[in-house]
Amino acid sequence: MSHLVLALTIAGMAAVTFGPRLVPTLFLAAAALPRPVVVWLRQVPPAVIAALLAPSLFAPAGTLDLGPGNPGLWLAVPTLLLAWRTRNFYLTIAFGIGSLALLRLVTG
Numbered sequence: 830m831s832h833l834v835l836a837l838t839i840a841g842m843a844a845v846t847f848g849p850r851l852v853p854t855l856f857l858a859a860a861a862l863p864r865p866v867v868v869w870l871r872q873v874p875p876a877v878i879a880a881l882l883a884p885s886l887f888a889p890a891g892t893l894d895l896g897p898g899n900p901g902l903w904l905a906v907p908t909l910l911l912a913w914r915t916r917n918f919y920l921t922i923a924f925g926i927g928s929l930a931l932l933r934l935v936t937g
């Protein structure tokens with residue numbers, strides 16, 4: 830593969846990745862969105878995180894595991910409660926990672 834083809838491939842991939850983010854930002858930056866749209870958009874990040882985490886929490890080995898042998902699922906409960914009460918992203922992440930690390934340290 831020549832350097833030109835490689836450079837064009839990287840530039841094309843950057844455009845395809847960056848374009849869908851840039852275009853709405855440019856058009857919607859000065860616009861006032863209707864309240865229902867703003868409320869809906871606020872729900873997108875939690876929905877995406879839930880969709881990414883659900884398979885790891887409920888089926889860490891590829892099959893449904895709701896038993897006591899699934900520490901990630903049971904540590905997610907207090908972590909979610911903390912997130913709900915504090916609405917602090919960094920505190921929630923630190924608590925979740927720290928509690929799982931502590932559990933693994935204690936249980937081996």
